[in-house]
Amino acid sequence: MNTTMFVYGSELQGRGHVTTTDLQFGSLTTIIGIVAFIGGLLNLYLIKKLKMFHSAFGFFWGARTAGELGIDFVYLAYTGPVTILQVANIPARIGIFFYHFGFAFTYIQCVMHWAIALNRLVAVWLPLRYGRIFNKKLCITVVVFICVKAIAIVALFIVFPLLCSGTGIINFVTFTKIAYIRITSKAAYNQRDFKRDVRLFTVGVVQDVVMVGIVAYTVYVNNAQNISDTGILVSYDGLVFINIVNTISMVFFNPECRRNSGAWAKCYCS
Numbered sequence: 561m562n563t564t565m566f567v568y569g570s571e572l573q574g575r576g577h578v579t580t581t582d583l584q585f586g587s588l589t590t591i592i593g594i595v596a597f598i599g600g601l602l603n604l605y606l607i608k609k610l611k612m613f614h615s616a617f618g619f620f621w622g623a624r625t626a627g628e629l630g631i632d633f634v635y636l637a638y639t640g641p642v643t644i645l646q647v648a649n650i651p652a653r654i655g656i657f658f659y660h661f662g663f664a665f666t667y668i669q670c671v672m673h674w675a676i677a678l679n680r681l682v683a684v685w686l687p688l689r690y691g692r693i694f695n696k697k698l699c700i701t702v703v704v705f706i707c708v709k710a711i712a713i714v715a716l717f718i719v720f721p722l723l724c725s726g727t728g729i730i731n732f733v734t735f736t737k738i739a740y741i742r743i744t745s746k747a748a749y750n751q752r753d754f755k756r757d758v759r760l761f762t763v764g765v766v767q768d769v770v771m772v773g774i775v776a777y778t779v780y781v782n783n784a785q786n787i788s789d790t791g792i793l794v795s796y797d798g799l800v801f802i803n804i805v806n807t808i809s810m811v812f813f814n815p816e817c818r819r820n821s822g823a824w825a826k827c828y829c830s
Contacts, residue, residue, distance in 0.1 A: 590640030630665025
């Protein structure tokens, strides 16, 4: 029987000495966090700059990006550096704070993706009612409600694994309408506004595929007896990697974003 006295918060501490693996994983985590954080800033820049995002979709996407930035900050400012340094005297409250901080923003990001999926559903199925349904008052109410709910849920230590996977059902229903219009009305499919809606829908689908894949693999890794280095890396940095993919897909699928990304990069680097 192990009679060692448990010290509160010890599970949040480093070992006090650093290994090569710590340096490798910690450095990679910090770099991924920095890249994802910069990508989130690019998203906010594009949302503010481009008129196509001055809509309910852009407002929701901006709120979701704010959730990403909160997670990215935890990885670049805490998770990565602590892994590198393996500090053994970190106050327990600091680790608990960063956990709550990161999980709250994770919840905001995840639930905002539900709002985005529903937004695309209405845009494709009910385009004539879109403006009346997603008015300014509703959009603000949704975002405020999600943020308040995130704080309440984190305070109660409630965790919803695979919560985001439900958006796949919503996106499938949206896809059936897009496919129907593509088959029955070439003129409607080729309309500028509809093509834009399809591109924005595609951005959300890319996140769904990557997100569900990484979360499912993480669940598998957490229940496996023998974990490979790749498994540890995915479970450790997968969430932030999703944020990087979101920025890449947003730029890749939207020519307006590609044109303005270059200008942002020049301004950021100068």
